[in-house]
Amino acid sequence: MSSELSPIDKAKFLAAKRATDFVEDGMRVGLGTGSTAAWMVRLLGERVRDEGLKISGVPTSARTAQLAQEVGIKVITLDEAKWLDLTIDGADEVDGDLNLIKGGGGALLQEKIVATASDRMIVIADAAKEVEALGAFPLPIEVIPFGWQTSQALVEEMLISMDVLGRDTTLRMNGDAPYVTDEGNHILDLHLNRIGNARELALVMNQIPGVVENGLFIDICDTLVIGHGSGRVETRDINDGTIEDMRLDFVEDDNLFRDISD
Structure with a gap:
């Protein structure tokens, strides 16, 4: 009601x-x-x-x-x-x-x-x-299950050169198992706190092997x-x-x- x-x-x-x-x-x-x-x-x-x-x-x-x-x-x-x-x-x-x-x-x-x-x-x-600037909400990226840990490592390395305040990444879980999207993929949540250049980050992120798409809608x-x-x-x-x-x-x-x- x-x-x-x-x-x-x-x-x-x-x-x-x-x-x-x-x-x-x-x-x-x-x-x-x-x-x-x-x-x-x-x-x-x-x-x-x-x-x-x-x-x-x-x-x-x-x-x-x-x-x-x-x-x-x-x-x-x-x-x-x-x-x-x-x-x-x-x-x-x-x-x-x-x-x-x-x-x-x-x-x-x-x-x-x-x-x-x-x-x-x-x-x-x-x-x-x-919000004034994006990033307080964890940024999701969809990755294929094969080699997802390698994709995660590449994402974390890339974030070093990006204008963000945090670089922690976590695999989204569904109970004790990784969360699986409708397309059969996993999601990494990026805890960035603040994104200085969302357009640049969106473009660079999708160049990483294993990353299917990111949650920045520019x-x-x-x-x-x-x-x-x-x-x-x-x-x-x-x-x-x-x-x-x-x-x-x-x-x-x-x-x-x-x-x-x-």
Whole structure:
């Protein structure tokens, strides 16, 4: 129930609610992964059910695909869609230039592929995700299992020459075993504390053998929707240079707030 949600969860819900206003009938929409994106998928499902909205969704993870199907969204593959009108996804951090760290949910590879195959990417987040400089949140990189320790050593050596405050790296675990992505890979989390030049780091990192992709999303996000627990929602469009402030009502809906696995 809405009365049981924390202010952060309400902020996530409101950001997701505002972002769904950009979805129009007939669109092919990339569906992000994570707690904020899960609100967005549920809300789109409500529009499909109540308004007859007809969209095709391309999920960025198996769990998003499952949720989308549960709420009645038509799910297709990116190969079937070929190109998307819009992708809506969350972020772990976002700076003033709308550059992001993503991958806390382990889906960064599919998220980046889907986002870059879209005319527009909208990022939804609570205000706590805004930062002056990226890096406090551990930066995930996806690596193939073969020789992952060698890849890790090469990453740590590379970080010596980068403008970062920390160089510790850890293998992400799932209990006693390494975490495995939907693509069958592992994730290394880089504890950098602060990234001085995110663009340079993203380019250099992907040159390391064994590294499939990194969680820095540079020049990919077009619009940022920030929700606040008070009901205020701020929408920033980096292309138009516009900032819109509005308030949204938080309406309780038993169906929307039921426990759906994400």
